[in-house]
Amino acid sequence: MTAQLIDGNAIAKAIHDELTQxxxxxxxxxxxxxxxxxxxxxNTASQTYVRMKQKRCGEVGIYSEGHELPANVTQxxxxxxxxxxxxxxxxxxxxxxxPLPDHLDEEAILSAISLEKDVDGFHPINIGRLAxxxxxxLFAPCTPAGVIELLDRTGLPIAGKEAVVLGxxxxxxxxxxxxxxxxxxxxxxxxxxxxxxPAITRRADILVAAVGRAEMVKADWVKPGAVVxxxxxxRVDDPSVKRGYRLVGDVDFESxxxxxxxxxxxxxxxxxxxxxxxxxxxxxxxxRACK
Numbered sequence: 001m002t003a004q005l006i007d008g009n010a011i012a013k014a015i016h017d018e019l020t021q022x023x024x025x026x027x028x029x030x031x032x033x034x035x036x037x038x039x040x041x042x043n044t045a046s047q048t049y050v051r052m053k054q055k056r057c058g059e060v061g062i063y064s065e066g067h068e069l070p071a072n073v074t075q076x077x078x079x080x081x082x083x084x085x086x087x088x089x090x091x092x093x094x095x096x097x098x099p100l101p102d103h104l105d106e107e108a109i110l111s112a113i114s115l116e117k118d119v120d121g122f123h124p125i126n127i128g129r130l131a132x133x134x135x136x137x138l139f140a141p142c143t144p145a146g147v148i149e150l151l152d153r154t155g156l157p158i159a160g161k162e163a164v165v166l167g168x169x170x171x172x173x174x175x176x177x178x179x180x181x182x183x184x185x186x187x188x189x190x191x192x193x194x195x196x197x198p199a200i201t202r203r204a205d206i207l208v209a210a211v212g213r214a215e216m217v218k219a220d221w222v223k224p225g226a227v228v229x230x231x232x233x234x235r236v237d238d239p240s241v242k243r244g245y246r247l248v249g250d251v252d253f254e255s256x257x258x259x260x261x262x263x264x265x266x267x268x269x270x271x272x273x274x275x276x277x278x279x280x281x282x283x284x285x286x287x288r289a290c291k
Contacts, residue, residue, distance in 0.1 A: 012272035033286035041071035093119030144176035146273025164204035
């Protein structure tokens with residue numbers, strides 16, 4: 001048995017193509033969706049992510065503007081910028097790139113973002129609505145939303161399935177668990193104190209790995225035929241390649257592909273979906289604003 005690959009690049013491209021048409025239709029009505037990014041400090045990975053987001057905005061026709069602040073910026077200065085962007089009618093979405101420097105209060109800054117412009121989905125009220133039965137968040141966090149989109153567009157059912165999520169981070173593990181629960185999966189969340197992880201993960205019809213440990217999930221952790229979604233992206237040393245390292249997920253791809261029914265690769269699986277869902281949220285925000 002060899003798993004069928006879930007091609008995140010192809011699905012993200014389909015979403016980009018759809019959004020390009022939606023943005024063109026909005027512009028014909030005099031509405032241009034706008035996204036503002038706020039980058040604090042000089043974290044190289046964060047700078048790369050922000051550049052990619054701005055590039056993708058341009059490709060689908062979304063207006064984007066970047067705000068770069070020094071690492072020693074004060075809490076008051078960041079919140080003042082967020083309030084300014086809240087009041088700007090040209091901006092439909094505000095993304096504060098995480099992580100922030102330790103001296104800043106992340107929750108207070110995210111809470112300052114207008115709920116209607118929280119396209120990253122991390123406002124405490126949006127997260128709270130995500131957790132509540134009978135309530136809907138205005139926006140879901142982009143990577144977890146991307147996981148659900150991958151399942152939906154691949155035609156893989158969620159309702160009634162047993163789902164196991166490895167990891168309980170605020171960015172991926174917890175919100176993807178809540179999204180799966182809202183779609184009527186039976187959800188187990190695993191973490192560092194969970195006992196006998198392989199026994200738990202082998203029950204999963206849908207296994208989401210989001211722990212940040214390179215190739216942690218082995219073939220004997222996976223139920224035959226299961227859907228395995230690998231959210232992890234880790235660098236491992238590899239002197240045989242020019243750059244000296246390669247990127248791998250939290251799943252041991254080579255062994256797990258012989259057991260799983262469906263599997264996302266790294267790179268090219270969940271990664272492209274994060275930006276695609278950010279753009280989708282921004283266009284949704286623009287549509288709501290012009291009703």
